[in-house]
Amino acid sequence: MPPFDVPEGDPFGPHNLPYGVFSIPGTQERTVGVRLGDHVLDAGAAAHALGSPYASLLARPTLNPLLAAGRTAWSDVRRALTAWVTVPSHRETLAPLLHPLSSVTLHLPFEVADYVDFYASENHARNVGRIFRPDAADSLTPNWKHLPIGYHGRSGTVVVSGTDVVRPSGQRKAPADAAPVFGPSVRLDIEAEVGFVVGVPSEPGSPVALGDFREHVFGLCLLNDWSARDVQAWEYVPLGPFLGKSFATSVSAWITPLDALEEARVSPPERTHELLPYLDDTNGEGDGPGGYDLRISVAVNGHVVSEPPFSTMYWTAAQQLAHMTVNGASLRTGDLYGSGTVSGPAERERGSLLELTWNGRDPLELPDGKRTFLEDGDVVTLSAWAPGPGGTRVGLGEVTGRVVGRAAQR
Known part of the structure; x- marks a missing residue:
């Protein structure tokens, strides 16, 4: 099944989109990802490819810059992500940026302060x-x-x-x-x-x-x-x-x-x-x-x-x-x-x-x-x-x- 076609009833469908940090095999580079079904979307690369003004917040090795950006940015980014994974015209651009969860390493998603x-x-x-x-x-x-x-x-x-x-x-x-x-x-x-x-x-x-x-x-x-x-x-x-x-x-x-x-x-x-x-x-x-x-x-x-x-x-x-x-x-x-x-x-x-x-x-x-x-x-x-x-x-x-x-x- 294509990664965009999340099965009906999947608790990690477009209505959810939780944030994490991942790396792919063969690299130590970490980046922000968003979960969609059993895949993770490279959020930073997607934002860059689609010209998002929030690309600099998402192309990071931790969630902290996004966390610090505030509620308006949080809502804007979430609306954009929802559109990116649900609007068919984005599929060709985003398909290479979706990785099976089984193929990536997940990391502590943010730097813990207190x-x-x-x-x-x-x-x-x-x-x-x-x-x-x-x-x-x-x-x-x-x-x-x-x-x-x-x-x-x-x-x-x-x-x-x-x-x-x-x-x-x-x-x-x-x-x-x-x-x-x-x-x-x-x-x-x-x-x-x-x-x-x-x-x-x-x-x-x-x-x-x-x-x-x-x-x-x-x-x-x-x-x-x-x-x-x-x-x-x-x-x-x-x-x-x-x-x-x-x-x-x-x-x-x-x-x-x-x-x-x-x-x-x-x-x-x-x-x-x-x-x-x-x-x-x-x-x-x-x-x-x-x-x-x-x-x-x-x-x-x-x-x-x-x-x-x-x-x-x-x-x-x-x-x-x-x-x-x-x-x-x-x-x-x-x-x-x-x-x-x-x-x-x-x-x-x-x-x-x-x-x-x-x-x-x-x-x-x-x-x-x-x-x-x-x-x-x-x-x-x-x-x-x-x-x-x-x-x-x-x-x-x-x-x-x-x-x-x-x-x-x-």
């Missing part, structure tokens, strides 16, 4: 509270319904889908142990998340309001924030996650622009506590509902173990951005922030093994054996789709990673 991870799912937060504070009167911490809880992670260990994840080592101490020990984590976990990619920076000292979310955020992607639960449990009091989280964060090779997800916008869950004005999204501020209806699947070694619904997230991406900058912290092009683990109310909707196995109490039954936490050789894959125009589906690029031991790495 990385922040949030904790925005009430279902996840309550599950964690019940596991670790079973006798507490409220499974949520007192601040949870008043602000989006987050922490700053390590941007240098954000890796593209397909990158192996080396099992981390660190200190761990079980409650009954007399002293901590050092060694590889024995409770390696995943966190099914959605990452939001910042394009336009902000000035230091100038908070970003809820209504300005779409002026700064270019798009989103799937994100797996790997977690060494045993290392984290020993180190996180009183300053929070550190070595238990900083060793690897996997992101998709494809960034879906927010403009492709208009049909997926939904209202977040009902607010149960009055919010301070800078977080209050009940007064209609902004340009539409702040939630997104993303249907995520989590598979371990090809076996689906969970299907977390992103529409249940209590705190929206706009609220997270507003809170992240309310103290005057500035945004930079390439900033990435994760939603936190996505978990729904049902057992098969939990976004981490910590919850799925209830901290190891209830092992998962997989075709290749039981699992409480990840073993070396396990492959974790996150995939997702969202409702699109006219009953279509908008596919999100998958995130996959294989756990390897340090001996295998050497």
Whole structure:
């Protein structure tokens, strides 16, 4: 089938067009690409061939110049790309610029500036509270319904889908142990998340309001924030996650622009506590509902173990951005922030093994054996789709990673 003739129902049709960065065999040169079905279009070469004024933004080895260009440029480029791949008169020009996905190498699509991870799912937060504070009167911490809880992670260990994840080592101490020990984590976990990619920076000292979310955020992607639960449990009091989280964060090779997800916008869950004005999204501020209806699947070694619904997230991406900058912290092009683990109310909707196995109490039954936490050789894959125009589906690029031991790495 010709690359332009994407099969009906393909989640990567012309209604989607996510952005990535790729190279072709025999060269180290990287360039911006746009996915169409099972092909990738060399966007820079296409823009040059068709005389686009945005060619200089697309003929780059990273998405950062396009991210920094702002919302008008984002919309213009998307309209142009849609026309290029749907208008028959462009086919002869563009056909040589379409490469089968199976023939290219995909790279980290943007240079990550800062990385922040949030904790925005009430279902996840309550599950964690019940596991670790079973006798507490409220499974949520007192601040949870008043602000989006987050922490700053390590941007240098954000890796593209397909990158192996080396099992981390660190200190761990079980409650009954007399002293901590050092060694590889024995409770390696995943966190099914959605990452939001910042394009336009902000000035230091100038908070970003809820209504300005779409002026700064270019798009989103799937994100797996790997977690060494045993290392984290020993180190996180009183300053929070550190070595238990900083060793690897996997992101998709494809960034879906927010403009492709208009049909997926939904209202977040009902607010149960009055919010301070800078977080209050009940007064209609902004340009539409702040939630997104993303249907995520989590598979371990090809076996689906969970299907977390992103529409249940209590705190929206706009609220997270507003809170992240309310103290005057500035945004930079390439900033990435994760939603936190996505978990729904049902057992098969939990976004981490910590919850799925209830901290190891209830092992998962997989075709290749039981699992409480990840073993070396396990492959974790996150995939997702969202409702699109006219009953279509908008596919999100998958995130996959294989756990390897340090001996295998050497």
